[in-house]
Amino acid sequence: MSTKAPNPVDKYVGSRVRMRRIMLGMSQEKLGEALGLTFQQVQKYEKGTNRVGASRLQQISEILQVPVSFLFEGGPSGGASAGGFSEGTSPAYVSDFLATSEGLALTRAFTRISDAKLRRSIVEMVEQIAVREGPDKR
Numbered sequence: 855m856s857t858k859a860p861n862p863v864d865k866y867v868g869s870r871v872r873m874r875r876i877m878l879g880m881s882q883e884k885l886g887e888a889l890g891l892t893f894q895q896v897q898k899y900e901k902g903t904n905r906v907g908a909s910r911l912q913q914i915s916e917i918l919q920v921p922v923s924f925l926f927e928g929g930p931s932g933g934a935s936a937g938g939f940s941e942g943t944s945p946a947y948v949s950d951f952l953a954t955s956e957g958l959a960l961t962r963a964f965t966r967i968s969d970a971k972l973r974r975s976i977v978e979m980v981e982q983i984a985v986r987e988g989p990d991k992r
C-alpha cells in the first residue's frame with residue numbers, strides 16, 4: 855500500500871492558507887465553520903493532502919480577505935522555470951519562514967514598530983548575529 859505524496863502546488867497553497875489564517879488569528883475550527891467543513895478537512899487542505907477546488911479557493915480567499923492570487927504567490931509554477939519557482943518572486947525560504955509560528959510572531963511584532971531607525975537597528979543586529987552563527991545554511 856503506497857501513499858501518494860502531495861502535489862507541491864497543493865502543499866504550497868495549503869501553507870499560504872495556513873499562514874494567512876494564523877496572521878488573522880483564526881483557528882482551523884473557525885475557518886472550517888465558515889466553509890461548512892470540519893477542522894480536520896481544513897488541516898488536510900493546509901497540509902496539501904487534499905486538493906482545494908476552484909470554488910472552495912474562491913471561498914477561502916474571501917474568508918481570509920485576500921485575492922486568490924495571494925494563495926499562489928511565490929509558489930511552484932506549472933512551467934519549467936529554474937528551481938520550480940516563477941521569476942520575480944520571493945525565495946522559498948521566505949515563505950517557509952513566514953509559515954512558522956516564530957516567523958509570524960516576529961513579523962507581526964516587527965511591523966508594529968513605527969520608528970524606522972529602530973527597525974533598521976534591529977535588522978543590523980540580527981544580521982550581525984547571523985554572521986557570528988556561521989555560514990548561510992539555506
